Amino acid sequence: MTSPADTFNLTFDSTDAGVPTVVGVLGGGRMGAGIAHSFLAAGAHVTVVDINDAAVEAARERITNDIEGSIKRGAEGTVEQWLDRLTLSTDTAAFADHPVVVEAVPEIIDLKADSFRKIAAAAPGAVIATNTSSLSVSDLALSVDNPVIGLHYFNPVPASKLVEVVVADSTPEALVDLAREWVAGLGKTPIVVKDAPGFASSRLGVAIALEAIRMVEEGVASPEDIDNAMVLGYKFPVGPLKLTDIVGLDVRLGIAEYLESTLGERFAPPQLMRDMVARGELGRKSGRGFYDYS
Structure with a gap:
């Protein structure tokens, strides 16, 4: 069966690294800024759109900090040369004629669907x-006629080596192959997964984190000792509780609630997790979670 996405032109001008020469990113938070930086590092021109001037300036600061870090680690060019390829705006009309736009807004399905529609209106020929x-x-792809694929990056994007390429029901096969090439061009490793709740990484990662939180709740061991068990015993680069602090307890709570609704009770969030989010103990971004960052 032919879907509207099959009629799109999936031929792109590419940088030397093999990524599209022009890329849009909707959302300039921690993830969106990291995604923008990754494409800048691969030689692309990047347009970042966020909700207001304050958000745009915060995105500029995050991206600039990531650029400075790359240059300190030996990347070529100056901060100014990298920033010359960056455009920031509060208007999705800035995505006009962009062949690829990455959506990186908060994990709220209605917000994401609305973001898809705004991208499609501004760039009707774009891959989203x-x-x-x-x-x-x-489900998100049903909001638009554009070809859609999942590119699930990991936090922090500059340091992470993994991107999940998530194949929707309507995703053209040619786009899956292209997305794998783009991820490799960003210096990361793609894994291809079908569109299932939590994909591979979130489903496994959240399952481990929820059990670790239950262990804290039951007084089995301290957060430090639980994390050390996984770091020292299983060679995890960071423990599940510290990683939850990095991701954000509110973010992981939302994922757990979604997985509970789709996969069942085994993903029910512990009461401790709900209580911490209610108190504003969201992890590193709030200064306190399972660890104190103040």
């Missing part, structure tokens, strides 16, 4: 890639 970590890419 969503950075969702758990929501159905196939």
Whole structure:
């Protein structure tokens, strides 16, 4: 069966690294800024759109900090040369004629669907890639006629080596192959997964984190000792509780609630997790979670 996405032109001008020469990113938060930086590092021109001037300036600061870090680690060019390839705006009309736009707004399905529609209105010929970590890419794709694929990056994007390529029901096969090439061009490793709740990484990662939180709740061991068990015993680069602090307890709570609604009771969030989010103990971004960052 032919879907509207099959009629799109999936031929792109590419940088030397093999990524599209022009890329849009909707959302300039921690993830969106990291995604923008990754494409800048691969030689692309990047347009970042966020909700207001304050958000745009915060995105500029995040991206600039990431650029400075890359240059300190030996990347070529100056900060100014990198920033010359960056455009920031509060208007999705800035995505006009962009062949690829990555959506990186908060993990709220109605917000993401509305973002898809805004991208499609501004760039009706664009591939839309969503950075969702758990929501159905196939359901989001129903919002637009554009070809849609999931590109699930990991936090922090500059340091992470993995991107999940999530295949929606309507995703053209040629786009899956292209997305794998783009991820490799960003210096990361793609894994291809079908559109299932939580994909591979969030489903496994959240399952481990929820059990670790239950262990804290039951007084089995301290957060430090639980994390050390996984770091020292299983060679995890960071423990599940510290990683939850990095991701954000509110973000992981939302994912857990979605997985509970789709996969069942085994993903029910512990009461401790709900209580911490209610108190504003969201992890590193709030200064306190399972660890104190103040």
